Amino acid sequence: MSSIAITLPDGSERSLKTGSTAADLAADIGPGLAKAALVATINGEQRDLDVPLADGDSVGLITDSSDDGLEVLRHSTSHVLAQAVLALWPGSTFAIGPAIDDGFYYDFDLPGGQTFTDDDLERIDAKMREIIGADQPFIRGEVPADEGMALFEGHKYKQAIIERVTSPDAALDAEMASEVDAAGTVSFYRNSDDFIDLCRGPHVPSTGRLGHFKLMKVAGAYWRGNEKEPMLQRIYGTAWSNKKELKQHLHRLEEAAKRDHRKLANELDLVSWPNELGPGLAVWHPKGALVRKLMEDYSRDRHEHGGYHFAYTPHIAKAALWETSGHLDFYADGMYPPMELDGATYYPKPMNCPFHVMIYKSDQRSYRDLPLRIFELGTVYRYELSGAIHGLLRSRGFTQDDSHIFATREMLEDELASLLDFVLSVLRAFGFEDFQAKLSTRPPEKAVGDDEIWDMATEGLRAALEKAGLDYIVDEGGGAFYGPKIDVDVKDAIGRAWQLSTIQADFNLPERFELEYVANDGERKRPVMIHRALFGSVERFFGVLLEHYAGAFPVWLAPMQVQVLPVAEAHDAFADTVTARLRGLGYRAETIAATDPLGKRVRAGKSNKIPYVLVVGDDDAANDTVGVNARGQDVERDVSFETFAARLANDVETHA
RNA sequence: GCCCGGGUAGCUCAGUCGGUAGAGCAAUUCACUCGUAAUGAAUAGGUCAGGAGUUCAAUUCUCCUCUCGGGCUCCA
Numbered sequence: 001m002s003s004i005a006i007t008l009p010d011g012s013e014r015s016l017k018t019g020s021t022a023a024d025l026a027a028d029i030g031p032g033l034a035k036a037a038l039v040a041t042i043n044g045e046q047r048d049l050d051v052p053l054a055d056g057d058s059v060g061l062i063t064d065s066s067d068d069g070l071e072v073l074r075h076s077t078s079h080v081l082a083q084a085v086l087a088l089w090p091g092s093t094f095a096i097g098p099a100i101d102d103g104f105y106y107d108f109d110l111p112g113g114q115t116f117t118d119d120d121l122e123r124i125d126a127k128m129r130e131i132i133g134a135d136q137p138f139i140r141g142e143v144p145a146d147e148g149m150a151l152f153e154g155h156k157y158k159q160a161i162i163e164r165v166t167s168p169d170a171a172l173d174a175e176m177a178s179e180v181d182a183a184g185t186v187s188f189y190r191n192s193d194d195f196i197d198l199c200r201g202p203h204v205p206s207t208g209r210l211g212h213f214k215l216m217k218v219a220g221a222y223w224r225g226n227e228k229e230p231m232l233q234r235i236y237g238t239a240w241s242n243k244k245e246l247k248q249h250l251h252r253l254e255e256a257a258k259r260d261h262r263k264l265a266n267e268l269d270l271v272s273w274p275n276e277l278g279p280g281l282a283v284w285h286p287k288g289a290l291v292r293k294l295m296e297d298y299s300r301d302r303h304e305h306g307g308y309h310f311a312y313t314p315h316i317a318k319a320a321l322w323e324t325s326g327h328l329d330f331y332a333d334g335m336y337p338p339m340e341l342d343g344a345t346y347y348p349k350p351m352n353c354p355f356h357v358m359i360y361k362s363d364q365r366s367y368r369d370l371p372l373r374i375f376e377l378g379t380v381y382r383y384e385l386s387g388a389i390h391g392l393l394r395s396r397g398f399t400q401d402d403s404h405i406f407a408t409r410e411m412l413e414d415e416l417a418s419l420l421d422f423v424l425s426v427l428r429a430f431g432f433e434d435f436q437a438k439l440s441t442r443p444p445e446k447a448v449g450d451d452e453i454w455d456m457a458t459e460g461l462r463a464a465l466e467k468a469g470l471d472y473i474v475d476e477g478g479g480a481f482y483g484p485k486i487d488v489d490v491k492d493a494i495g496r497a498w499q500l501s502t503i504q505a506d507f508n509l510p511e512r513f514e515l516e517y518v519a520n521d522g523e524r525k526r527p528v529m530i531h532r533a534l535f536g537s538v539e540r541f542f543g544v545l546l547e548h549y550a551g552a553f554p555v556w557l558a559p560m561q562v563q564v565l566p567v568a569e570a571h572d573a574f575a576d577t578v579t580a581r582l583r584g585l586g587y588r589a590e591t592i593a594a595t596d597p598l599g600k601r602v603r604a605g606k607s608n609k610i611p612y613v614l615v616v617g618d619d620d621a622a623n624d625t626v627g628v629n630a631r632g633q634d635v636e637r638d639v640s641f642e643t644f645a646a647r648l649a650n651d652v653e654t655h656a
Numbered sequence: 657g658c659c660c661g662g663g664u665a666g667c668u669c670a671g672u673c674g675g676u677a678g679a680g681c682a683a684u685u686c687a688c689u690c691g692u693a694a695u696g697a698a699u700a701g702g703u704c705a706g707g708a709g710u711u712c713a714a715u716u717c718u719c720c721u722c723u724c725g726g727g728c729u730c731c732a
Contacts, residue, residue: 115660219727220659227729231659234727266667275705275723330732385657385730394731480732568689594689603693617691627691635692
């Protein structure tokens with residue numbers, strides 16, 4: 001047979017000469033595609049373009065306009081990074097280098113424990129561009145494992161990978177999966193006489209296809225992600241199909257940096273982290289505290305109307321409580337150390353749950369009392385690793401909007417459904433519209449509770465998600481040992497996902513604390529507990545809101561809602577009456593007296609992201625009007641006070 | 657906790673190849689009284705994160721500590 005038939009993704013067939021490769025197919029279809037194609041899918045599997053095709057193959061061509069193509073491009077760029085580093089640091093060795101979101105990384109071990117500095121990135125970048133300029137082909141080879149070991153003589157991490165993936169019971173981890181095939185043979189790619197890398201592939205045909213990349217940063221990373229293993233030197237980069245995409249990505253990073261809540265907290269005078277306090281401990285300045293109070297007030301109001309009972313509990317408790325709860329057994333590392341006094345040992349609380357359990361236990365409970373919903377804004381202290389601390393998003397002292405719901409098994413499903421509705425409703429009130437949920441089910445080992453209750457709770461959570469019409473993924477076996485859970489992520493204004501709310505069933509604490517209620521048949525039964533945090537932590541939620549709104553809080557949350565600017569000193573008195581009237585209506589308003597020029601005061605108001613900056617002059621004093629500068633909008637002159645007040649009222653009412 | 661990089665005025669930063677520091681903004685005072693994103697001038701403000709070492713001399717070099725940032729790990 002001198003020709004083969006190939007099926008294309010659209011179902012059409014194409015006839016090619018025997019021995020043709022995927023690259024030939026691309027060329028046959030058109031020169032544009034020949035240039036753009038990076039890899040092929042052959043019968044559903046990604047392969048290099050130089051792979052010969054067989055009669056009857058289904059073949060698709062992947063370009064850099066697809067996610068798959070970008071991934072290949074990034075993976076190939078990581079190889080070029082490795083080649084550059086190995087060339088520049090003789091004696092260095094390399095571990096793994098996968099594609100990741102937006103880019104790639106590669107882990108290295110430099111001789112003599114050397115480390116990269118930021119300056120090294122420039123040298124590496126230059127070397128990489130040299131390699132790309134040389135347009136070296138990526139040539140695949142395959143050898144048995146033992147030959148592979150010889151091929152990577154002196155490269156212990158590569159050898160470890162070969163051993164790992166070719167051992168019969170190799171549990172392939174995801175990171176290594178991109179390195180090799182687990183079929184007793186290993187594949188590698190040769191770019192030049194000096195460089196080969198263990199790799200499953202596929203790769204772009206040659207290094208000349210690459211180039212729109214930027215090395216971003218140097219970081220330490222443990223070999224195999226295990227803190228017991230050696231620390232390797234990781235270089236991160238970003239790579240795109242063209243210059244414009246790369247530029248846009250860098251621009252997005254800049255925009256995200258502008259929204260950094262730590263930067264905004266400083267600029268807007270909301271929160272600070274004095275070194276004197278210690279890592280992960282913040283002080284809330286008046287403006288930040290005001291926003292937080294508004295958030296908390298809103299939360300309390302919703303909970304009050306949602307059938308919750310408020311509670312307050314202490315910040316410390318004796319060791320016995322934490323022994324019963326189990327925290328000292330499995331969470332001691334995360335707890336602040338104990339305080340000894342009066343012959344007893346006290347711990348700061350890392351969680352509120354045991355206290356709410358105490359409230360439950362303070363009385364004999366009937367099924368008629370259930371569900372019992374306890375709510376507290378409870379401040380907890382956790383000893384987070386110093387390197388894990390991140391502004392308000394991860395701190396050592398924070399306030400959970402913590403609810404514990406005690407219910408019977410029979411009530412579980414309805415309760416979970418209404419809880420989820422409640423959570424979503426409150427999140428929407430804060431301007432979040434886009435949600436993604438995760439349902440985590442029973443872990444394969446070590447779980448408490450019988451099958452029946454796990455099923456009931458898991459199905460209850462699933463039903464709640466279905467009923468709410470929420471997108472969700474299932475993390476099989478991802479639940480805690482004490483019960484299944486739902487985590488809710490929200491997407492912010494620039495598309496980043498934040499995990500905020502959680503609803504967790506708990507079969508463990510009711511056992512440990514021997515909780516009971518009297519059922520309608522007089523029997524004593526064990527209730528189920530549900531942990532539910534909505535903001536997660538007030539501090540973290542505040543940080544997320546700050547980034548979501550880029551500091552421009554909606555009117556109902558803005559620490560200062562209106563500034564009134566008299567044009568000149570002659571108008572100070574009228575400005576004061578406008579301010580006083582607004583305050584009388586319950587708004588947060590202030591006059592900025594005419595000591596500075598108007599332009600300067602307008603600018604300051606805008607910089608502080610004040611929702612409304614009003615300017616009042618002669619005309620306004622005469623006609624009881626104001627000049628309205630709404631944040632982000634053009635000036636409106638001669639607006640009557642009443643019209644403006646109605647607009648404010650509407651903004652606050654609708655949370656606009 | 658681990659790897660890398662930082663810490664200079666309230667803020668954003670410059671600077672000193674070792675001779676104890678500078679700008680802009682902010683603050684204060686004075687003048688200007690102004691209809692929409694920075695009026696002008698003057699003044700004040702710093703143990704150059706802290707400690708130790710080397711040196712005639714350290715903010716600068718070295719070491720340690722604290723702390724911040726980026727990652728890793730962790731977040732039952």
